[in-house]
Amino acid sequence: MDTKQLYSGPPNPPPTPPPTPPPNPPPTPPPTPPPNPPPTPPPTPPPNPPPTPPPTLHPTLHPPLHPPLHPPLRPTLHPPLHPPLACFN
DSSP states (O other): OOOOOOOOOOOOOOOOOOOOOOOOOOOOOOOOOOOOOOOOOOOOOOOOOOOOOOOOOOSSOOSSSOOOOOOOOOOOSOOOOOOOOOOOO
Protein backbone atom coordinates (compact mmCIF):
# COMPACT_ATOMS: atom_id res chain seq x y z
CA MET A 1 0.00 0.00 0.00
CA ASP A 2 1.16 3.36 -0.90
CA THR A 3 1.57 5.58 2.14
CA LYS A 4 1.31 9.14 1.29
CA GLN A 5 1.62 11.71 3.90
CA LEU A 6 -1.17 14.15 3.88
CA TYR A 7 -0.06 17.70 3.84
CA SER A 8 -1.18 19.25 7.05
CA GLY A 9 0.58 22.57 6.89
CA PRO A 10 3.84 23.64 8.37
CA PRO A 11 5.13 21.67 11.27
CA ASN A 12 3.92 22.74 14.69
CA PRO A 13 6.19 25.28 16.30
CA PRO A 14 7.78 24.24 19.55
CA PRO A 15 5.50 24.96 22.51
CA THR A 16 5.84 28.46 23.86
CA PRO A 17 7.09 28.47 27.42
CA PRO A 18 4.66 30.17 29.80
CA PRO A 19 5.43 33.83 30.24
CA THR A 20 7.71 34.59 33.10
CA PRO A 21 5.77 36.51 35.74
CA PRO A 22 7.29 39.86 36.53
CA PRO A 23 9.35 39.84 39.68
CA ASN A 24 7.50 40.83 42.80
CA PRO A 25 8.05 44.50 43.61
CA PRO A 26 9.78 45.14 46.89
CA PRO A 27 7.27 45.45 49.73
CA THR A 28 6.04 48.97 50.22
CA PRO A 29 6.93 50.26 53.68
CA PRO A 30 3.90 51.36 55.68
CA PRO A 31 3.25 55.08 55.40
CA THR A 32 4.90 57.11 58.10
CA PRO A 33 2.23 58.70 60.29
CA PRO A 34 2.51 62.47 60.56
CA PRO A 35 4.21 63.63 63.74
CA ASN A 36 1.91 64.47 66.60
CA PRO A 37 1.30 68.20 66.85
CA PRO A 38 2.57 69.79 70.05
CA PRO A 39 -0.07 69.77 72.78
CA THR A 40 -2.24 72.83 72.77
CA PRO A 41 -1.81 74.82 75.99
CA PRO A 42 -5.04 75.45 77.87
CA PRO A 43 -6.60 78.78 76.98
CA THR A 44 -5.51 81.61 79.20
CA PRO A 45 -8.48 82.94 81.17
CA PRO A 46 -9.11 86.62 80.62
CA PRO A 47 -7.71 88.81 83.37
CA ASN A 48 -10.10 89.83 86.08
CA PRO A 49 -11.55 93.25 85.39
CA PRO A 50 -10.52 95.92 87.88
CA PRO A 51 -12.98 96.29 90.73
CA THR A 52 -15.69 98.77 90.02
CA PRO A 53 -15.30 101.83 92.22
CA PRO A 54 -18.33 102.68 94.31
CA PRO A 55 -20.58 105.17 92.60
CA THR A 56 -19.75 108.74 93.36
CA LEU A 57 -22.62 110.72 94.77
CA HIS A 58 -23.13 113.75 92.65
CA PRO A 59 -23.62 117.09 94.34
CA THR A 60 -27.02 118.58 93.90
CA LEU A 61 -27.19 120.04 90.45
CA HIS A 62 -29.86 122.64 91.12
CA PRO A 63 -30.33 125.39 93.69
CA PRO A 64 -32.75 124.77 96.53
CA LEU A 65 -36.33 125.05 95.40
CA HIS A 66 -37.38 127.40 98.24
CA PRO A 67 -35.92 129.08 101.28
CA PRO A 68 -35.97 127.17 104.58
CA LEU A 69 -39.45 126.92 106.06
CA HIS A 70 -38.45 128.36 109.46
CA PRO A 71 -35.48 130.06 110.98
CA PRO A 72 -32.94 127.84 112.69
CA LEU A 73 -34.05 126.64 116.12
CA ARG A 74 -32.85 128.75 118.99
CA PRO A 75 -30.86 127.08 121.74
CA THR A 76 -32.95 125.64 124.56
CA LEU A 77 -33.80 128.26 127.16
CA HIS A 78 -34.14 125.98 130.15
CA PRO A 79 -31.44 124.04 131.96
CA PRO A 80 -31.08 120.34 131.22
CA LEU A 81 -33.49 118.17 133.16
CA HIS A 82 -30.76 115.85 134.41
CA PRO A 83 -27.01 115.67 134.38
CA PRO A 84 -25.41 113.91 131.44
CA LEU A 85 -25.56 110.15 131.64
CA ALA A 86 -22.40 108.48 132.85
CA CYS A 87 -20.51 106.42 130.27
CA PHE A 88 -20.11 102.79 131.22
CA ASN A 89 -16.80 101.34 130.07
